[in-house]
Amino acid sequence: MTLAPGPLHLWWRSYDTESPEGREWRSIGASGIQEREERLTGHHLLYGPVPAWADDLLRISRAVFLADKLADRSHSEDRWTRHFHLSVPVSDPGLWAPAASGPLPALLQTLTADVWDVSLRRMRATPQQVSFPVGEDWQAQEVALFSGGLDSLSWAATRAAVPGEGTLLLVTYAEKNVEDVQREACAAVKALAEQSGRQLRQITVGQTSGGRDGAVVERTSRPRGLLYASTAVRVAAADGVAKVQVPENGQLALNPPLSAARSAALSTRSVHPRTLHLLNTVIESVGGRIRVENPLARLTKGDVCRAALAAGLSRESLEHTLSCGAPPQRRRGRPHVNCGTCYPCLLRRAGLLSAAGSDATPYETAPWLPGLSDDRIRHWLALQGWLAREYSALDLIGDLPLPPGSRTGEWLSVVERGRVELRALVESASGVRDVA
Numbered sequence: 001m002t003l004a005p006g007p008l009h010l011w012w013r014s015y016d017t018e019s020p021e022g023r024e025w026r027s028i029g030a031s032g033i034q035e036r037e038e039r040l041t042g043h044h045l046l047y048g049p050v051p052a053w054a055d056d057l058l059r060i061s062r063a064v065f066l067a068d069k070l071a072d073r074s075h076s077e078d079r080w081t082r083h084f085h086l087s088v089p090v091s092d093p094g095l096w097a098p099a100a101s102g103p104l105p106a107l108l109q110t111l112t113a114d115v116w117d118v119s120l121r122r123m124r125a126t127p128q129q130v131s132f133p134v135g136e137d138w139q140a141q142e143v144a145l146f147s148g149g150l151d152s153l154s155w156a157a158t159r160a161a162v163p164g165e166g167t168l169l170l171v172t173y174a175e176k177n178v179e180d181v182q183r184e185a186c187a188a189v190k191a192l193a194e195q196s197g198r199q200l201r202q203i204t205v206g207q208t209s210g211g212r213d214g215a216v217v218e219r220t221s222r223p224r225g226l227l228y229a230s231t232a233v234r235v236a237a238a239d240g241v242a243k244v245q246v247p248e249n250g251q252l253a254l255n256p257p258l259s260a261a262r263s264a265a266l267s268t269r270s271v272h273p274r275t276l277h278l279l280n281t282v283i284e285s286v287g288g289r290i291r292v293e294n295p296l297a298r299l300t301k302g303d304v305c306r307a308a309l310a311a312g313l314s315r316e317s318l319e320h321t322l323s324c325g326a327p328p329q330r331r332r333g334r335p336h337v338n339c340g341t342c343y344p345c346l347l348r349r350a351g352l353l354s355a356a357g358s359d360a361t362p363y364e365t366a367p368w369l370p371g372l373s374d375d376r377i378r379h380w381l382a383l384q385g386w387l388a389r390e391y392s393a394l395d396l397i398g399d400l401p402l403p404p405g406s407r408t409g410e411w412l413s414v415v416e417r418g419r420v421e422l423r424a425l426v427e428s429a430s431g432v433r434d435v436a
Helices: 052-070 093-100 103-112 150-160 179-196 224-239 250-254 273-285 301-311 315-319 343-356 374-388 393-399 408-435
Strands: 008-012 026-028 083-090 115-122 140-145 167-173 200-205 243-245 291-293
Touching: 008 052, 026 052, 052 083, 052 093, 052 103, 052 115, 052 224, 052 273, 083 093, 093 103, 093 115, 093 273, 103 115, 103 224, 103 273, 140 150, 140 224, 150 167, 150 179, 150 301, 150 315, 167 179, 167 224, 179 200, 179 315, 224 243, 224 273, 224 291, 250 343, 250 408, 273 291, 301 315, 301 343, 301 408, 315 343, 343 374, 343 408, 374 408, 393 408
Parallel strands: 008 026, 008 083, 083 115, 140 167, 140 243, 167 200, 243 291
Antiparallel strands: none
């Protein structure tokens, strides 16, 4: 089922058998996602029961994620903005009413630049949670997302190296064709935890879309970060942890558009401070006492790399991580993990160069090499144009406002220091070209 142009009326059929009245609704459900909801609601050994609101948040996030993947942006009038009417069952619609009328659609619009009308109806069946007897040492004191990328590895290593801090729980999303990279990164963290005597746990889930609900037709995946964060929030709620850490360097969290053509959600906003503010507002509005935070928000990529090395990781461990926006290994016949030319790869190059003095990551190619296609050099050219222009506080807040109470100068400092690292990369690449 490929969704047709025009307003999209979708209802999530899990824990329900009848579509909402008054419109012609198309049904989507958990069968359209790799990870079954029954597994999420009991298979993983969580310390305690999950509050109903946390289950609801994850269900809403799954529905948004699948709806996004089934609706091709190119079918809309401006070839980007879509209009969703989404109906999802929750345990208590009254509890969710304040979120549904304000921060929830604002959060979704911030992430995807689409229009979202969210209707939260009462579920007709109650999810069955499975409980397991677990010991006190199973309860986590810290919960963090762990992708196996350089940022999440740095944060996990920093925390794993601290003795006496209780159990550190890492929530990992299985990434197709890069499982070996994730396992290697986790092994590096486990080695540091063993040295410090700290307990380490890991939960791995998969959320690949597709299946009986239709073919995946949308290449972007702007709500994916919300899905990841909601899973970690659910885990933290079960373990009684007050904070969920979503590690992302401040440069990529802000992700300032390199050109006017990349404004708004054309640049990913998964960990933007405004996104996290709206998500925390949604959680607070339904009675949740968990905050989602980015512990690396004030750090450049170089800062993140230096922190990882200081924690005891080797440079080789950092070079074997995944940072790519479009990993070539997911394309058939491509052995490399990082393409070397996308914006996240360029940030990675600059960060490792700044922290370690060199970068031996086996990239697929480099954007300054001769003979590359226009597609391979477009990020490189956009980056150089962006570095040639002044960047001010107005640029920082003009694309997407910061949350209330933000200190603009602190965020601007992250961008400015990051630009210094990126300029050093450009100068280094110029030297390579001159020698060649």
